[in-house]
Amino acid sequence: MNRVLLLLGHPGNRRLLETWMEGDYDVVYPGTDAGFNEPFDLAILDASAVASSGEALQAAKQASDPVFLPYLLLAPREQAQWVGRHLGQAVDELLWTPIDPAELQTRIKMLLRLRQQSLALNQHNDELEALLEARRAVEQMKDEFISIASHELRSPLSAIKMYVNMVLDGEVGPLNEEQGQFLQIAEENTERLNQLVNDLLDVSHMTSGRLQCQVREIDLGKEVPQTCANLRVLGDHKHIQTEVMVPPEPVVVLADPDRVEQILTNLLSNAYKYSLEETTVTVCVSHRGEVAQVDIADQGIGISEADQARLLESFFRAETVRNSRISGTGLGLYITRKLVELQAGEIWVESALDKGSTFSWTLPMATAEGEVSGPSTSA
Incomplete structure (x- = not known):
């Protein structure tokens, strides 16, 4: 049963309301244990009550916040000027006297319904905040685990790779052909695992906001061909040709050269x-107004339109990629997107099944004064 506080100086109004509300509401009064000392759902008051208990009424509203606590004022029309000063501040709703019982019930039900809705909304918000807090805690635990596990894996991986390379180089004696093949497989998989560790560390740094870019002026017309030359060997076993096109004039951007190389390596490797x-x-490599754009196009298996929408999310792999049985974690493109966005750029893909894919990304051009043209972002 809803609890209604009656704070009325006029004895006739008090007796009338007691009669009308009996049995439907739990009526309480100020000055008793059930008054301001206990919660109530609605206060019905008159001008004398507002004058004498204004501070207590305001304190009760503040204590109820953010849940709506309605105050209904009963006043004669002769007090219209006074009501105008207080309506919307000390009180929420007005009913002129003499009182119409049907109108009073309508106002009471309306205000109580608003309070119940406010209570439900506040409870929902509390539950939502608890869920968000739990999710934040899980995300933090996950990030901490990834960071710790990645760091712990790095040392033994480095040792394994070093000793495998020493054996492959013949530093501990000659190897027969089969032994060399086995060790070569071990070395390749160690490198894959090392790359996975590096990717996990990058993701951990990105989600925690600790990944930073050391930007400076670089010429994509030089950086891109150099990185492409270093990576050509990745396509040699499939006899893939690499064509690099850059404009004759410098394409100077403000970016982190190591991160630009990482972006190019991820996209070219794919x-x-x-x-x-x-x-x-x-x-x-081309100019596009205030940005420089790099397009990397292949003639591969392509990506469906449905998968393109999620392609740059973490741990997502397109269906054509999964069916190809080519290994991968689904982290490379996510990291690439984050690195591009961290340097105030954009990245997108255009693709069709069995017709190849084109990954395009931009970086803001540097002005003559060494500032980034267009909107600026901080790392």
Whole structure:
């Protein structure tokens, strides 16, 4: 049963309301244990009550916040000027006297319904906040685990790789052909695991906001061809040709050269990995107004339109990629997107099944004064 506080100086109004509300509401009064000392759902008051108990009424409203605590004022029309000063501040609703019982019930039900809705909304918000807090705690635990596990894996991986390379180099004696093949497989998988550890560390730093970019002026017209030359070997076993096109003039951007190389490495590695044999991977650098754009196009298996929408999410792998049995974690493109966005750029893909894919990304051009043109972002 809803609890209604009657704070009325006029004895006739008090007796009338007691009669009308009896049995339908739990009526309480100020000055008793059930008054201001206990919660109530609605206060019905008159001008004398507002004048004498204004501070207590305001304190009760503040204590109820953010839940709505309604105050209904009963006043004669002669007090219209006074009501105008207090309506919306000390009180929420007005009913002129003499009182119409049907109108009073309508106002009471309306105000109590608003309070119940406010209570339900507040409870929902509390539950939602608890869920968000729990999710934040889980995300923090996950990030901490990834960070700790990645760091703990790095040392033994480095040792394994070092000793495998020493054996492959013949530092502990000659190897027969089969032994060399086995060790070569071990070395390749150690490198894959090392790359996974690096990817997990990058993701951990990104989600915690600890990944930073050391930006400076770089010429994509030089950086891109150099990185492409270093990575051509990845396509040699499939006889993939690489075409690099850059404009004759410098394409100077403000970016982190190491992160630009990481972006190029991720995208070019994918292009070679998913391209068909004896095809061409094309890399094009161009000006696009206030940004420089790099397009990396392959003639590979392509990506469905449905998968393109989620392609740059973490741990997502397109259906065509999963069916190809080519290994991967689904982290490379997510990390690439984050690195591009961290440097105030954009990245997108255009693709069709069995027709290849083109990954395009931009970086803001540097002005003559060494500032980024267009909107600026901080790392």
